Amino acid sequence: MIDSEQVHDTSAAGSHRSTTTMNARRVHDLAGMALSDVPQGRHYRPAQLRQPGQGVANGLGVFSVLLGLTQLIAPDAVARLVGVRPTPRSRATMRVLGLRGLTSGAGVLSNGTNVPWLWTRLAGDVLDVALITTAVGRRHDDRTRASRALMAVAGVAAIDYLAARTSHRTQQLFDSVEPEATVSGPLEYGAPDTTASGTGNAQTTNEEIGHLAADAVAAKRAGHRKVRSVVTINRSASELYAYWRNFENLPNFMKQLASVTTTGEGRSHWVTRAPGGTQVEWDAEIVADEPGALIAWQSLPGSDVRNAGTVRFIPVPSERGTEVHVELDYDPPGGALGVAVAKLFRAEPGQQIRDDLRAFKQVMESGEILFARKPERLEGEQQGIGALLPTPQDAQEVRG
Amino acid sequence: MKANCWMGKNTVEVREVPDPEILNHRDAIVKITSTAICGSDVHLYHGVVPTLEKGDVVGHEFMGEIVEVGRSVTNLKVGDRVVVPFPIACGHCHACEAGMTSLCENSNPNAFLAERAMGHSPCGIFGYGHMTGGFAGGQAEYARVPFADFGPLKVPDDVTDEQALFLSDVLPTGYMAAEQCNIKPGDTVAVWGCGPVGQFAITSAYLQGASRVIAIDNVPYRLRMARERAGAITLNYDEIDNVIEALKELTGGRGPDACIDCVGMEASGHGPVFAVDRIKQATKLQTDLPFALRQAIMSCRNGGTVSIAGVYVGVVDGFPIGSIMNRSLRIVTGQTHVHRYMRPLMDLIQKGALDPTFIITHRMPLADAARGYDIFSRKLENCEKVVLKVG
Structure with missing residues (x-):
């Protein structure tokens, strides 16, 4: 199903790797916690904390x-x-x-x-x-x-x-929390961590505040949205990484994307299906890339829709598949007003990425995104039904 | 094609609908030869299962002949006779690999609806409302079967439609209901409900080594079938004040080792407790009637197993959790993982060790589906199981 050569391509390209170690450490944290990040005997605070009041x-x-x-x-x-x-x-x-x-x-x-x-x-x-x-x-x-x-x-x-x-x-x-304080490196499964992680004085911050700080930093930027989701997929981290790393595959499971074209040197051109039939486009570049483990990308300066994304692939021990953690940051169209309207109508901003990850899981496990009935009949009536998408095999054929 | 559609509470209608098409590469189209009305179809018919829409094609017990396959289906060819499991399952996710196909993680396109109602989503199901995918059902001339390279079982030539049909649901459901009780030789098993699943739970409990099976119902012809065809000791709850006491009498005061609820959310009963349950259901304070389940729990011996095969959809009130906790009861339940039982049960049928046809009381053409629903749901004409013949 997966073209393993892509993995070699990535490591061979390698141009970003040495320069992005710090970025990678940042995004490790920003892409959400995996169970492997939480040592035994440690308090865990989830990413989406209930804010007092x-x-x-x-x-x-x-x-x-x-x-x-x-x-x-x-x-x-x-x-x-x-x-x-x-x-x-x-x-x-x-x-x-x-x-x-x-x-x-x-x-x-x-x-x-x-x-x-x-x-x-x-x-x-x-x-x-x-x-x-x-x-x-x-x-x-x-x-x-x-x-x-x-x-x-x-x-x-x-x-x-x-x-x-x-x-x-x-x-x-x-406000009292520095964003850098939440940086944490990946930790081994089950190994009780006594030295804390990331920077030396970060132990208290990590334990007590954790993602609260990262959320607050993001929230300070007006109109900025951050969504996270996670799914466990019954495939190896390297297979999942290889499929995702070819960004041209993303529209196969992200139904808001019309196409992604790779333009070389870690850059790509993204075209979305926006509401009302208009298209929104931007260019993005890969800012961190660890084969089999992590990909982070962000829109180039000057893009209409500023956005960034990170995906982490974390193997679950005992052959229980791979956790796929995704985080997207973006400025939604319509700014704060759009968000207010969305909130009034209870449209949950995390729903889209959850649907996309579910579709990714379907493509990688069952080879297709299953329809309940012919798509036209449901258009506009019901969310959660994928568009008529090619299978991974199709994607391979298209690529030749 | 002609298909039996849900048209509102207590109304089904055979109507002309578009023929199904291959929509995914792992699909197949089955030309249906036999299909049955299930007890859970009666819950749909009564309008107590949420997310059903007017015009939905119902039915999830069906078999027939392959007439078209998607390009990823290589194990079946046009002309094969197959029986189709009611849970739709991909075969590759963690649940499917563990044999728990009714928990397939990839077959419910409306998983988000189920997650809102239940926390997590079960598999997609044919003709069973939109919370389980909104897939068109099998009380029709044709059905689209997703993941056809994994689900359908080929039916050997020497096995008739009527012998194979119940492998789609009720036979594995009764079998799993008994199997998850870990029945040991000498065990006494009590089964609430003598509908098709109850009959097969009784049969399966004996196959699995139970020495006595007690069946509880209030419909005389169903109790007779349980006695004469399945070999149960029967109790008519209309004749007795207290089922729990009657079961104590029959089990030396201990209670049955395993209690199986084959009734589900629309249980009937007597007395003030039942009346209060009905009022709560009517006023939406609870969605399901736990009358049979409550009896099964209270009757079970200390440290015994309560197996729930009957369908529940929502919440119940007055659930005797204290009886479960203090008396070390084990609760086992689930939509049936049909795929893992089809082949072994087919072997038993072929060997002659099991004849599931004894439950059939009515055979009629698909066009008469509405009459079938009427007599089955109202228990008229001694109706136990309706098989609809198609084509």
């Missing part, structure tokens, strides 16, 4: 958006609810407040526990208190309702404050 922040974001929409659509009803007699002026104020709610809600949702957005919510609460307090003082408004509204706003303000404070502390924790 994330659930509360999301809840507040949704609340903000819903209330904002209500204020825009039905300003008079909201006015009556808080004890204010509807007037043209109250209507205008209510709509401005609605816009404010929508903005800070979308901000909170798109950036999770991003602290500034949570503080904007608290600032909004203070404004609300001021506005309602003036209403309590006016005779023609319903004081009982206004007082109740005041208490409700005070309650929400308390939650906003707690969420913002929790997130602020988390952010401080992130």
Whole structure:
């Protein structure tokens, strides 16, 4: 199935290897943890840690958006609810407040526990208190309702404050961590590691914070997304490496790719199937390459979609196949707004890479990506069905 | 072609649908000669299995003749008679290599749906809803069989359709239900449910060395079949207050060594506990009725084995986990790994050691599928197993 010559090609090319040892060490960590990275008797923290306050922040974001929409659509009803007699002026104020709610809600949702957005919510609460307090003082408004509204706003303000404070502390924790501190070299299976890994003073950081730091560093870059996934495939690391290392094979299992053309010297030209039938293209180069173990690539400067990817192949002992760890970093189209919309509709950013890895597993194990039924019938109806893709044998034939 | 389609709760209809085509290189197209209605088809029919869509072709017990093969299928040729296992399995993943084909890691294109519901995904299954792939089923004139170079078993000329057909599901299912109990000579086995899987679980338990098999049901003609054809001691739960006590009486107070649930999620029963279960199911507080399973657990002797062959899809309430934990019970279950049982059971059939045809009570053309579902699901006309003849 696999052209073993590719392995030799790679090691013969070798031009990047000596210069990328440090890169390789970085990406070892960034490509996610394998069981072989976790020595016995050591605490493990997964890559996707629950961030303190994330659930509360999301809840507040949704609340903000819903209330904002209500204020825009039905300003008079909201006015009556808080004890204010509807007037043209109250209507205008209510709509401005609605816009404010929508903005800070979308901000909170798109950036999770991003602290500034949570503080904007608290600032909004203070404004609300001021506005309602003036209403309590006016005779023609319903004081009982206004007082109740005041208490409700005070309650929400308390939650906003707690969420913002929790997130602020988390952010401080992130900020205190140097990205280099998370670098760790590969460790042998089952060997208890007493010297820690990577840099000498990194033991505490590795144990206590681990990937939190790497995520925080990535999150600092606005709009930047990082997705990771892993699958175990019943094939040898060298077979899997060889198939992946020929980037022209990638569209066989990554359905968002239309084609990848290798252009020599570790460079390649990528063409995607973007929404709406348009194509997005970029050039990439290999930045780290360890035959049978690791490939890392990134888009060349000036690309429309900045992105980088790493794949690691880690043999599982006792002939249990190979763990394939993938990490992709990219700036999604549409920036932060696109992410906010995606989050609102619960489109999970990790889903695509999970589907791709499942397809890779199918191609490598069963030789094909199985269809349940004719693809046309399902188009747009159901996700998770691969496109009509050639088998590895086809890919070999095409390459001649 | 004509195919039996699920059209909504308690409605199936034989309709004209497009002929299947080869979609992957390891596919084959089978021209179906015989196909059967399974107890789990009745769960689909009742609308209690999620992710079924109107118009889906159902059926997962079928056999027939190869009429077309994809280019990677080299072990079968046009004209071969084959029986097709209901789990779709690739043959190369870790699960398949371990013989657990119903856990194939590559045959469910909708694995993400199953992962959401169950944590991880089982294999793809013919005609069994979209959570297991949404593959068209085998109650039809033709079926597309994926991974045909691994799944279908060639049927020898001296074996009839009716002898081979149940290798697709119910015979291996009953056999595995008994086998995973590790039955030892002298063991007493109790089987809940005297449908086709129950009958084969009784037969298999005897084949595997059980000295006594007790069968529990409330349908007189099914109990009669269990007694007269499978050799069980029968208990009618309509006649007794307490099944657990009755089983104690029959086993010197200890309880059966192994208890096999061949009923599944639509169990029936009596009394206030059953009424509460029905209300919970009707109000979606639970998806499955655990009445038979609960009895099997409570009845089992200390340190015994409870084997679950009946189909469950979701969650149950009032699960007696304390009885399991404190009394060292072992629970064994799973969709059947049909592939690993087909050949050995075919050998037993060829040798005359096993005749699975005794469960067949009705034979009718595919066109009458709706009537078959009606009488089988309502247990009318002494219906135990319906075989649909195609072509």
